[in-house]
Every structure is written in C-alpha cells, then in structure tokens.
Amino acid sequence: MTTPRLRTGFPFLQVSTLRSLFRVVLSGFLLCVLCFGWVWPATAAAKGPHDKPKPYALIFGTVWAPDNRPLYGVKIKIRRADQKKARWELYSDRNGEFAQRLPPGRADYLVLPDLKGYKPPVGKQLQPGEEVKVHIEGDERVDIGLHLK
Missing domain, CATH: 1.20.5 (Single alpha-helices involved in coiled-coils or other helix-helix interfaces)
Structure with missing residues (x-):
C-alpha cells in the first residue's frame, strides 16, 4: 500500500x-x-543623548520687488562687515525668502542682493537696494527685508 x-x-x-x-x-x-x-x-x-545640537545664529529674510511682491531666485550674498569677500551665497525661494545659519557670537554682517544675470519675471530691469547691516549678539534669529529698486 x-x-x-x-x-x-x-x-x-x-x-x-x-x-x-x-x-x-x-x-x-x-x-x-x-x-x-x-x-x-x-x-x-x-x-x-549627550550629543547636543550646536548653537547657531540665523538670518532670515525676504527679497521684495519695487511693487512689494516677493521675488524668487535672487542671489543673496552675506559677508562679515570687516571682510570684503562674501562668505555665504544663497538664493531666495518661491516665497522670496532665504535663511542662513551663522556661527553664534557677537558679529556684524552685511546682506546684499546680487542681480548679475537675474532676469526678473516682469521684464523691467531691477536695481539692488541698500545693503542691510545685521548685528548678531549670540545664538539668535534676525529677520530682515531686502527691498529692490
């Protein structure tokens, strides 16, 4: 079987x-x-758990067109006030905003837009506004606005 x-x-x-x-x-x-x-x-x-995030200062800003609309894709340069060369370069996002982390501590920075090669959506040529001076004391956030002419 x-x-x-x-x-x-x-x-x-x-x-x-x-x-x-x-x-x-x-x-x-x-x-x-x-x-x-x-x-x-x-x-x-x-x-x-003993690894803490490093402290930093933050510059947060918005790039504004002459008609008070935010501008996308503008190159931003940030440098220390006592130096001539820009140390940080970044671009504004779709809302015209940008943010850059900086080392904490007392320092002065200059923030300016760089319009070389920038083609505005409206078609008319834009002029950079005044550079903005930012003073940082420690690990803080500073909000600024860059107004173009």
Whole structure:
C-alpha cells in the first residue's frame, strides 16, 4: 500500500519544492534580521543623548520687488562687515525668502542682493537696494527685508 500524496493546492508545486522555498525565504529573513540587529544598535549608540545640537545664529529674510511682491531666485550674498569677500551665497525661494545659519557670537554682517544675470519675471530691469547691516549678539534669529529698486 502506498501513502497518499500530499496536495499543496497548486498542481505544479510539489511538497519538496515548497519546503526548499520555505527554507530559502526563512534563511533570507533571518539574515536580514541579523544584519539589522547589528547595524541598528551601532547607529543608535552614535547618536547619544549627550550629543547636543550646536548653537547657531540665523538670518532670515525676504527679497521684495519695487511693487512689494516677493521675488524668487535672487542671489543673496552675506559677508562679515570687516571682510570684503562674501562668505555665504544663497538664493531666495518661491516665497522670496532665504535663511542662513551663522556661527553664534557677537558679529556684524552685511546682506546684499546680487542681480548679475537675474532676469526678473516682469521684464523691467531691477536695481539692488541698500545693503542691510545685521548685528548678531549670540545664538539668535534676525529677520530682515531686502527691498529692490
């Protein structure tokens, strides 16, 4: 007498094929868990609770067109008042806004728009306004506005 054959529900799969497939999937899963188990605690230990974010000062500003609309894509240069070369360069976003982190501490900065190569959406040529002087005392935020002519 022969033993009846087990049915898998799929006529094209045999029980031995299912067992080997199960072994491969299980070993792959265990390998992933093992690797993740070694990597995850190492990254969690690297970012300990004693690591505090570094303090910084922030200049936040908006670039305004002569008709008091915010301007997109204007190049902004920021430099220390006692230096001649701009140390930071960034662009205004879709709302005409920009933000730059600076080292904390007492310092004076000059913020000015750079309109070289800028094509305004209206079509008429814009002139840069006056440069804005910003005084930072510590790790603080200063809001400014750059008004173009």
